[in-house]
Amino acid sequence: MEGIKKALASLFLVVVCSSVLSQTSSTIDYTYWRFDLSVQDSLLKGNVTHHFKVDSSINSFVLQASNKTLNIDSAIFHGQSQSFSHLNDTLAIQLSETPDLTNTDSITIYYTAKATTNFQDPFVIAEHNNKPLYWTLSQPLVAKNWWPTHEPLDDKADSVSFKIEVPNELTASSNGLLINQKELDSTTVFSFKHKYPIPAYLIAFAVGPYQIQEQQINVPYGKLKIENYILENEFSKFREDATFGLRSFNWFDTLLNVPYPYLNEKYGHTQMLRGGGMEHSTNSFMGNFDFPLYVHELAHQWFGNYITCSSWKHIWLNEGIATFFQGLLFERFYDGELWLQWKDVTRKSILRKPDGSLIVQDSLNPSRIFDTRLSYHKGSFVLHMLRNKIGHKTYFDALNNYLNDTALAFSYANTSDLKRHFENSCSCDLTEFFNDWVYGEGYPFYVIEWEQNGSVLSLDLEQFTSHESVEFFEAQVELKLIGSQSDSIIKITPESRLSSFEIDIPFAVQKIEFDPEIVLLADHEIVQKQDVSKTFVFPNPADESLNIKIGNPRGGLQEVEVYDLTGKLIFESGELSNFRNFSINTTAWQAGVYIVKTTSNYGIDKTRLVIQ
Structure with a gap:
């Protein structure tokens, strides 16, 4: 019994x-x-x-x-x-x-x-x-x-x-x-x-076996104690880095009007042997004290700890914002020389794959939650685009209003909360922006054809999207027109997938550069209009899938073949009926260099492809 x-x-x-x-x-x-x-x-x-x-x-x-x-x-x-x-x-x-x-x-x-x-x-x-x-x-x-x-x-x-x-x-x-x-x-x-x-x-x-480095800094609302737990015999190695990182507090004070959230206690770091960092409240565990990591984990004390994502689905609110501050570090310090490099590296990371929303669908999968390409890189780059769209002051007005929201303070937030504060600050509707870049997947790929007759520059922009979840990305495109003695930057806003523009330019254009300041999450190809047989392969490098487009609207793909460097045929599409675009699943392909051979009604084109 x-x-x-x-x-x-x-x-x-x-x-x-x-x-x-x-x-x-x-x-x-x-x-x-x-x-x-x-x-x-x-x-x-x-x-x-x-x-x-x-x-x-x-x-x-x-x-x-x-x-x-x-x-x-x-x-x-x-x-x-x-x-x-x-x-x-x-x-x-x-x-x-x-x-x-x-x-x-x-x-x-x-x-x-x-x-x-x-x-x-x-x-x-x-x-x-x-x-x-x-x-x-x-x-x-x-x-x-x-x-x-x-x-x-x-x-x-x-x-x-x-x-x-x-x-x-x-x-x-x-x-x-x-x-x-x-x-x-x-x-x-x-x-x-x-x-x-x-x-x-x-x-x-x-x-x-820790030694404790104690510091104290003046902040607008009083004095803040800093405690760094550094492993013995490594004190001198990390002491200088930890001291250098203190510069970020005064910098944060110029951007945020909400003081450090745990002012009555402390901030500090504890050294561990694992790489990276973890933003525990008041005490970030660190694999090193490098300035970018210092800034990232400090930003989390506001964005992640003080206001926490209400579900792992919205982790980009934590990691995307902290990574954005990490990027701003390169704009603010180092004379700005690393700012373009950070934007370029971050964008290339995102473009490696054609899919991925900032909203995590599988919120029980740690690998997806902390996907570096999406939660960190895409999250930060989308915020970078949003700052460029609404302006620096309005952008930080919104972030500060988000931090000052008493319903969110020391509590939880989701993506709609952040969107609401951005819309209130800019007095604009950001629904399309969030639908495209936050909830949607992928990015736009622009095929830009141009020619110049006299002073009139003719541009045809066609936008393809890397993922079917977004039919058309609404975005302003910046182009740098380069001549032998003059340069000029123009900004155009396509309103449909295929848009044409005629612009008066007082010098002979020799070359066009896409997005010179790296403010748009997009890939591109630029060709002069006489190059009608050009086909475009993206992303390149590729990982899981490959898209092939023919640039000219009147063109059509008839066959696609892929060879390795030994000349061995890896993939053959068979006969195509003048397709404008064609996709290939590359997940089973080994990393390496390949040659993509395309046949269209304009002839044969070959493109070097890298599989990661």
Whole structure:
């Protein structure tokens, strides 16, 4: 009978795991997460207490907790051990009584977690100077790998605290202020407190042989303490970089009228051995202290931490804006000489593939959420185009209004919130812009044919789109007209896929350069009108697919063949009925150089193609 009771209890808890998660998420308000942990010999051991309020009765409490990395010892509620099930990365606790509906209640989970040596894992142990080094990373969906957590982006705890006991030779680092440090016989207990709203993925700690670099800077609203946890024997190596990065605070103050969000606590960095950085609130974990990375993670304290994307579908609000500030760094510093280079590299990254929206459809796929080409590069470049469209001042008026929106402060936002503030600031309708560049996929490819008779320059622009989700991209096109002794930049706005323009130019045009200031996410080919047999291959380099277009509207493709450099035929289309365009799936092709041979009613054309 006891066995049957246990089986029924298990069955009940499995049902809780699968069906109550949405109910508990909607009725629980997390107010405070309190950690009491010890770290030694690759093992994290201790407890986390979830303080919460409920607006209706619940009989279960559901958290995310990895079955692979966490061992749940017990769950204590109102002083009593509770029955629980830990299946499919879900911890479902059957409550023996109803939580208090009028006051804050709490539940404590005792658990252990084992660190791994894989730097990409959420809880890592490494080594520095023959001493252990630990750190955690929780973004986007792996906080559950080192603590039983509430992962959905629908609530922020009002505060979090850490009590971390570590061997005496090591130092702990975490969010917020170090409020106490107590040395015992062989261990030291570090206590941290962070008194600002925070989602689970921005909580972190590190333990290692750190030296602390303390700095203080003046900001418009007071003094800000900077704490950098730098690994011993690397202090001199990174101290100069970390000091140089302080320049970004005064620069941010010229752009943003919302002060650093955590002014009453600190900002700082903790060195880890993994590359890149992670913007934990008040304490970014860094693989290095290079100025661009410093700026990127600092920007996240406003865009990502202070205002957080309401779903991983909208991650570009975090990463795109932070990467945009990283780009602006090159416009503001280094005499601007790297600004064009940054724009060129960023655009080329996006053009490598023909698809991709800024809105993440598969929001459970970390690889898609943090796709560098889309969430970072395309997000930042679209913002760069938007600044060019509405003007620098209006653009930052909108960003500041976004930051000053009390409904979003220390809370969550989605793409429509940002769009609304841009539209209010520019007094314009940006629906088409967002539909094309944010929600839509791909980019425009322009075929530009030109000729000059006397002073009249004739231009024919035909726009193809790399993805069917957008029929036509509304965009202004800048062209630089180059003569032997004179240059001129013209701006034209095609209103349909095929547009013609006649412009009076007082000098002989020898060459036309597309988008000289790199303000448009687009690819192109420019030919003089007598070159009627030209075919265009894009993207080039290509990755997953290839588009082939014939430039002249009266032309038609009759056959497409692709050869490798040994002359071996890789692809053959067969006979085509004068197609204007043709697409090839290249996912199975090996990286290398190929020759694309096209036959049209104008003759044969050959193009060198690179597959990445």
